[in-house]
Amino acid sequence: MKRFALIALPYSWLLALFLVPFLIVFKISLSDTALAIPPYTPNLDLSAGWQGIKDFFAGLDVENFTFLTTDSLYWKAYLSSLKIAVTSTFLTLLVAYPIAYGMSRAPDEWRPTLMMLIILPFWTSFLIRVYSWKAILAQEGLLNQVLLALGVIDTPLTILNTNTAVYIGIIYTYLPFMVLPLYAALEKLDETLLEAAEDLGCTRMKAFWLVTLPLSKQGIIAGSFLVFIPVMGEFVIPTLLGGSDTLMIGKVLWEEFFSNRDWPVASAVAIILLLILIVPIVLFIKTEEKEWEGET
Amino acid sequence: MRKLSWFNLTSLTFGFAFLYLPMIVLVVYSFNSNKLVTVWAGFSTKWYGELFRNEAMMDAAWVTIRVALASSTLATVLGTLAAYVLVRGGRFHGRTLFSGMLYAPLVMPDVILGLSLLLLFIAIGLDRGLLTIILAHTTFSMAYVAVVVTSRLVAFDRSLEEAALDLGCTRFEAFRLVTLPIIAPAVISGWLLGFTLSLDDLVIASFTSGPSSTTLPIKIFSAVRLGVSPEINALSAILIGIVSVGVITASLISKRAIAKRIADENRATP
Amino acid sequence: MAVAPHKPRPNPNQNVFAPWDDPDAVPLIRFKNVSKRFGDFTAIDDLTLDIYEREFFALLGPSGCGKTTMMRMLAGFERATEGTITLGGQDMGGIPPNERPVNMMFQSYALFPHLSVWDNIAFGLKRDKLPKDKIEARVSEMLRLTRLEQFAKRKPHQISGGQRQRVALARALAKAPKLLLLDEPLGALDRKLREETQFELMDIQEKTGTTFVIVTHDQEEAMTVASRIAVMDHGKIIQVDTPARVYEQPSSVYVADFIGDVNLIEGVYTRPTPERGEIAYAEGEPPIAVDPVDGITIGTRVTYAIRPEKIRVSREEPDDRANRAFGKIIDIGYLGNTSTYHVELSTGQMVKAAMTNASRIARREFTWDDEVWLSWRETAGVVLAK
Numbered sequence: 001m002k003r004f005a006l007i008a009l010p011y012s013w014l015l016a017l018f019l020v021p022f023l024i025v026f027k028i029s030l031s032d033t034a035l036a037i038p039p040y041t042p043n044l045d046l047s048a049g050w051q052g053i054k055d056f057f058a059g060l061d062v063e064n065f066t067f068l069t070t071d072s073l074y075w076k077a078y079l080s081s082l083k084i085a086v087t088s089t090f091l092t093l094l095v096a097y098p099i100a101y102g103m104s105r106a107p108d109e110w111r112p113t114l115m116m117l118i119i120l121p122f123w124t125s126f127l128i129r130v131y132s133w134k135a136i137l138a139q140e141g142l143l144n145q146v147l148l149a150l151g152v153i154d155t156p157l158t159i160l161n162t163n164t165a166v167y168i169g170i171i172y173t174y175l176p177f178m179v180l181p182l183y184a185a186l187e188k189l190d191e192t193l194l195e196a197a198e199d200l201g202c203t204r205m206k207a208f209w210l211v212t213l214p215l216s217k218q219g220i221i222a223g224s225f226l227v228f229i230p231v232m233g234e235f236v237i238p239t240l241l242g243g244s245d246t247l248m249i250g251k252v253l254w255e256e257f258f259s260n261r262d263w264p265v266a267s268a269v270a271i272i273l274l275l276i277l278i279v280p281i282v283l284f285i286k287t288e289e290k291e292w293e294g295e296t
Numbered sequence: 297m298r299k300l301s302w303f304n305l306t307s308l309t310f311g312f313a314f315l316y317l318p319m320i321v322l323v324v325y326s327f328n329s330n331k332l333v334t335v336w337a338g339f340s341t342k343w344y345g346e347l348f349r350n351e352a353m354m355d356a357a358w359v360t361i362r363v364a365l366a367s368s369t370l371a372t373v374l375g376t377l378a379a380y381v382l383v384r385g386g387r388f389h390g391r392t393l394f395s396g397m398l399y400a401p402l403v404m405p406d407v408i409l410g411l412s413l414l415l416l417f418i419a420i421g422l423d424r425g426l427l428t429i430i431l432a433h434t435t436f437s438m439a440y441v442a443v444v445v446t447s448r449l450v451a452f453d454r455s456l457e458e459a460a461l462d463l464g465c466t467r468f469e470a471f472r473l474v475t476l477p478i479i480a481p482a483v484i485s486g487w488l489l490g491f492t493l494s495l496d497d498l499v500i501a502s503f504t505s506g507p508s509s510t511t512l513p514i515k516i517f518s519a520v521r522l523g524v525s526p527e528i529n530a531l532s533a534i535l536i537g538i539v540s541v542g543v544i545t546a547s548l549i550s551k552r553a554i555a556k557r558i559a560d561e562n563r564a565t566p
Numbered sequence: 567m568a569v570a571p572h573k574p575r576p577n578p579n580q581n582v583f584a585p586w587d588d589p590d591a592v593p594l595i596r597f598k599n600v601s602k603r604f605g606d607f608t609a610i611d612d613l614t615l616d617i618y619e620r621e622f623f624a625l626l627g628p629s630g631c632g633k634t635t636m637m638r639m640l641a642g643f644e645r646a647t648e649g650t651i652t653l654g655g656q657d658m659g660g661i662p663p664n665e666r667p668v669n670m671m672f673q674s675y676a677l678f679p680h681l682s683v684w685d686n687i688a689f690g691l692k693r694d695k696l697p698k699d700k701i702e703a704r705v706s707e708m709l710r711l712t713r714l715e716q717f718a719k720r721k722p723h724q725i726s727g728g729q730r731q732r733v734a735l736a737r738a739l740a741k742a743p744k745l746l747l748l749d750e751p752l753g754a755l756d757r758k759l760r761e762e763t764q765f766e767l768m769d770i771q772e773k774t775g776t777t778f779v780i781v782t783h784d785q786e787e788a789m790t791v792a793s794r795i796a797v798m799d800h801g802k803i804i805q806v807d808t809p810a811r812v813y814e815q816p817s818s819v820y821v822a823d824f825i826g827d828v829n830l831i832e833g834v835y836t837r838p839t840p841e842r843g844e845i846a847y848a849e850g851e852p853p854i855a856v857d858p859v860d861g862i863t864i865g866t867r868v869t870y871a872i873r874p875e876k877i878r879v880s881r882e883e884p885d886d887r888a889n890r891a892f893g894k895i896i897d898i899g900y901l902g903n904t905s906t907y908h909v910e911l912s913t914g915q916m917v918k919a920a921m922t923n924a925s926r927i928a929r930r931e932f933t934w935d936d937e938v939w940l941s942w943r944e945t946a947g948v949v950l951a952k
Contacts, residue, residue, distance in 0.1 A: 021412035098307030132318035233405020459676035464693030
């Protein structure tokens with residue numbers, strides 16, 4: 001009985017504040033917009049008895065989802081988010097791998113410091129880290145000043161408010177999420193394996209492709225999930241660094257909700273996003289659970 | 297001793313430069329007297345003064361700290377409990393659903409979490425304010441606490457708990473006297489993680505806050521949405537400073553603890 | 567089926583500790599038809615066993631044989647699926663570990679890393695809400711017993727492996743349990759320290775008069791410390807006996823093979839006269855002469871088990887032994903104190919014979935390819951029907 005109480009407390013918390021909210025989102029995505037508070041109909045009126053329940057279900061329809069398919073803004077936003085998420089995950093991996101590799105090959109007494117240096121930005125405000133690029137990438141910003149002074153360019157580059165700025169922002173803020181799992185995988189790698197590969201006739205490059213890379217697969221997978229999934233729904237980076245033509249679904253959802261106050265459509269947008277992400281999320285939890293809870 | 301190859305040294309140098317330059321630039325600009333942030337006009341601390349005189353900003357900071365304290369504490373209790381149940385609870389009905397719900401917020405986009413929680417609060421008629429933000433933050437911080445505590449519990453020799461039972465403890469005493477002191481470092485870092493996540497969150501707070509409970513990230517966001525602001529630079533510099541001091545102190549403490557441990561172990565082998 | 571060797575004779579010398587031979591002795595622990603199943607897996611299979619007070623009892627077997635499960639049932643961490651376990655006459659089923667007069671020394675020692683040596687030892691006493699001075703006196707006593715006085719203030723990671731082992735022992739003994747369980751207590755120590763510690767354990771067991779039950783997979787350790795050994799396999803007890811009887815009179819091929827080195831020769835049992843038994847094991851070789859065994863049907867296949875050290879190697883054909891065989895030395899294992907000779911008989915059978923290296927002179931008596939005689943008495947081996 002005591003055991004039951006222990007499980008019940010966190011369990012019911014998650015049911016009430018995680019699962020039930022999703023059901024509500026789902027329900028509202030099937031409702032109609034209304035000029036009311038809350039701004040959607042129908043509402044479940046239990047005092048009207050059976051008739052109330054019947055009216056409630058009769059009022060639900062998939063109109064909002066149909067709307068999403070007819071207006072090209074939405075599917076373009078989904079596609080564009082997907083493209084940005086995939087590309088930036090790959091770019092983050094390219095930037096993170098040499099860093100993680102260098103860390104794992106660093107002398108033992110350096111490692112705690114290097115680790116601390118990777119973790120420190122992780123604890124620093126995400127918002128501030130994104131914001132910090134505004135002053136660098138702006139037309140009159142630091143990057144352009146430096147490049148002009150060096151004579152590399154004659155006219156300032158336009159980077160801020162473009163997709164390039166969004167990519168830079170994503171790589172920058174999500175870098176620790178990629179480096180940490182990669183480092184964890186590479187650190188475990190036994191260096192004698194590489195020596196063995198070279199002893200058996202591999203060049204260093206070949207040994208990297210045939211031994212190091214396959215053995216760091218776990219880290220690559222975990223890091224990619226940790227970047228890809230949240231970036232799909234990213235709102236802050238495209239809003240602060242992107243331009244008017246930067247289409248990302250997180251931004252669309254936000255505007256639909258706060259500016260247009262169309263809650264049913266915003267809910268439908270969220271449901272579709274969730275459907276896209278459910279497979280990667282489940283895969284991520286399945287693979288990581290073993291890591292966290294130990295394989296028993 | 298191992299030496300770094302040129303390749304590794306270069307990638308580390310560039311990597312860390314990339315990570316740190318923007319923050320350093322931000323801190324430097326916070327001391328710029330010019331209102332045009334990127335045009336240097338001399339050293340000044342006037343933006344810090346302006347920041348502290350900005351009452352709306354100070355109010356928001358106070359709200360944020362209260363939310364972070366409350367939600368990280370709640371999340372630590374619930375997350376530790378959840379981790380204990382998952383690692384020690386054996387099999388129970390709905391275990392997969394439980395761990396799925398627990399871990400999903402780690403990667404779930406904030407916009408989805410924020411939207412769904414807001415719709416819940418409206419559906420049950422809960423007015424948006426401090427309480428709703430705390431509830432929302434607790435839910436996602438719980439996941440982080442659970443991950444940190446779980447990995448500590450897994451590494452923990454189960455016979456320690458059995459030894460406590462064998463020596464006359466009840467299950468609760470075994471948890472209080474043996475398990476909790478040993479997993480304490482993980483519980484503390486879980487709390488800290490929850491605290492910073494709460495301090496940092498913009499999206500979920502935007503959905504779940506009411507007019508009287510604006511948090512600092514919401515204030516920062518509305519200030520920087522259209523451009524750079526010297527006051528926000530000063531605020532950022534302060535936050536970066538606090539985090540740096542905290543993280544560096546923590547790593548020095550753990551470094552010293554490790555060194556002491558190694559020394560102890562050398563002394564122990566006769 | 568097992569062949570009963572000699573009937574255990576009631577010991578005429580009352581000073582020798584052997585309550586298991588005394589029909590009036592009441593056992594401290596009784597396993598009665600105990601089974602334990604984990605899902606489909608049967609860890610303990612209908613097992614019945616008595617353990618007496620002041621015994622140093624060893625559960626010996628390969629990993630997965632059920633010995634750890636038995637210990638965990640005694641400690642209260644597992645409940646028997648069927649059958650009863652009684653301690654001092656009281657049924658232990660349903661009594662949680664914290665209410666049993668039983669303490670355990672864990673394989674990993676399970677010392678609380680956040681507590682000092684002193685607090686580790688006092689941990690169980692504090693749970694009993696003893697007055698402070700009583701606790702202090704008892705902890706000091708335990709520290710003295712295990713020679714840990716100067717380490718009282720240290721944390722577990724600040725002491726050596728052997729000292730940790732002694733802290734674990736002191737902690738488990740502090741509550742003066744009726745029964746002390748030791749789960750592979752010496753497994754983490756290196757060989758030399760392990761041997762020293764075995765004698766220390768026996769000494770402490772004798773001083774405190776506590777009943778010890780030890781789980782081990784190391785047969786030498788079991789032989790050294792135990793008053794009786796239970797050899798286990800697949801959840802069943804194969805034989806329970808004193809170390810000497812387990813070694814000299816194994817009840818089955820499994821026990822003979824598990825404990826020590828042994829030659830196993832298969833053959834057919836015959837009994838030409840009531841006073842003489844024989845085992846025919848190979849065409850053209852004279853049968854092995856053995857003491858006659860009651861209860862084995864003439865003409866059945868049996869296994870003859872003989873320890874290598876019971877076989878003598880000689881160059882000349884000996885005439886003082888009932889059994890002789892001629893062969894060639896194929897291999898020699900030099901172990902320092904003894905040498906083991908692998909001798910191939912003319913029938914192709916390989917037989918191991920061990921000889922003590924009594925003299926230090928490097929001149930070896932026998933070498934590879936030497937043709938030698940092996941000889942042994944009719945009482946040297948055991949006839950096993952299974």
